[in-house]
Amino acid sequence: MSDTGRQSFTDKASSAMKPDQQKSMTEQAGDKLKGVADSVSSTMQPESQKSAGQKMGDTFSGNSNQNQSSMLDSAKEAVGLGGSNERK
Numbered sequence: 001m002s003d004t005g006r007q008s009f010t011d012k013a014s015s016a017m018k019p020d021q022q023k024s025m026t027e028q029a030g031d032k033l034k035g036v037a038d039s040v041s042s043t044m045q046p047e048s049q050k051s052a053g054q055k056m057g058d059t060f061s062g063n064s065n066q067n068q069s070s071m072l073d074s075a076k077e078a079v080g081l082g083g084s085n086e087r088k
Contacts, residue, residue: 002053002054002057003045003050003051003054005041006038006041006042006045006054006057007034007035007037007038009057011034012038012057012061015031015034016076019081020081038061042058
């Protein structure tokens with residue numbers, strides 16, 4: 001369970017499972033906005049105040065704010081579902 005004021009884990013997972021090429025511009029913008037808001041919330045919330053589940057979720061989603069790709073983004077890139085993987 002995510003902490004109050006944070007994006008739910010199920011919302012993150014469902015967004016990540018749908019390839020960016022199948023999302024409308026509105027969906028992509030919404031996902032980006034939610035991701036940025038969650039990252040800001042992650043940064044503002046001290047680690048000592050995060051639940052164990054939230055710490056684990058932040059690590060998995062890359063919200064540990066260390067400028068590195070998340071495991072989820074890396075997996076999406078590996079199977080060709082990432083946003084930077086354009087079709088030519």
